[in-house]
Amino acid sequence: MAEGILSDSAIQALFDAARLVSGRPLDADQIQPASLDLRLGARAYRVRASFLPGPTATVEDKLKRLSMHEIDLSAGAVLETGCVYIVPLLESLDLPSEISASANPKSSTGRLDIFTRVMTDHGQEFDKIAPGYTGPLWLEVSPRTFPIVARTGSRLSQIRFRKGHAVLGEDELSALHTAEMLVASETPNVSGGGIALSIDLMGQGDDGLIGYRGKHHTAVVDVDKRAAQEVFDFWEPLYNRGSADLILDPDEFYILVSRESVHVPPLYAAEMTPFDPLVGEFRVHYAGFFDPGFGHSEAGGAGSRAVLEVRSHEVPFILEHGQIVGRLIYEKMLERPAALYGSGLGSNYQAQGLKLSKHFRA
């Protein structure tokens, strides 16, 4: 059996065969080169704390006991920071037995520090969908830094479908790097199943901008509105003042950028591992799916950096320029996507440097 990640055309075929079902037609740009964006349904349930259904229960069973309040999302509603909401998704699955899936926040969601995880009935892990799963999908949503406005149809999370297991081993990864230059580094560090990304704290432009720290007690961000907010109402810029380092405060959220540009060739998809306990007491906060074609020069992506959402654990931590902060795992596609990231898909982050989410004016 050929193994790998399903492309845009294969996702469309799942939908056509009613293996992927939605009460509404799919949005025109909902299918991405190697993933499908998931849409919020009609209601959000405010719960006291996050939970997993476990092998004997459905999410609905648990909600009957745990929900404190129901919110109508049809006209949009504010979801507050520090609160946990459970939202049924418009999409549900009836997967063939050889197809599994995994979910992840969209990059725009991670950049807003909105914590999201997908749950399935009887699920014992977040964001993992067992082969052959039949049933609804639910999203846990918890805004961490900014209160948000979301509504039925808002797309916060995405799902990748796969057949079998097609993650590249370290030898294959090194060979692909030699052929295709996956991260622009003369001394690539391949270990732990992935290729390392390090942090850029030298900064950009004359003033040496290295990143942003999220402000507290801000106005709300509407997740469906592009370029609607002023950067400085929500973010404090951070500059390199000579030392090319940054002390991470454990209570703060940072947007930083990788030193290397990243390349995902058309026949591969990548994923940034969210946490590498060997590199320090901080983490790249959200795992990220990297689409086929991201940073690919034929798709207009030469020089695309990875944007990193970073938090420290428990203690303040000094991050230094060039320090490894995450790893990219590469996986084979089952076939080349019909459209690559960046090529006419309304992609927001191709050829990016240090870039906040699309909600802020550039």
Ligand SMILES: Nc1ccn([C@H]2C[C@H](O)[C@@H](COP(=O)(O)OP(=O)(O)OP(=O)(O)O)O2)c(=O)n1
């Ligand atoms: N931590 C991350 C995660 C992803 N990306 C890049 C690689 C992805 O190919 C690209 C787009 O990611 P998503 O599809 O998750 O993002 P959105 O759906 O929000 O953006 P778009 O509308 O551009 O697809 O962003 C990044 O720079 N840093």
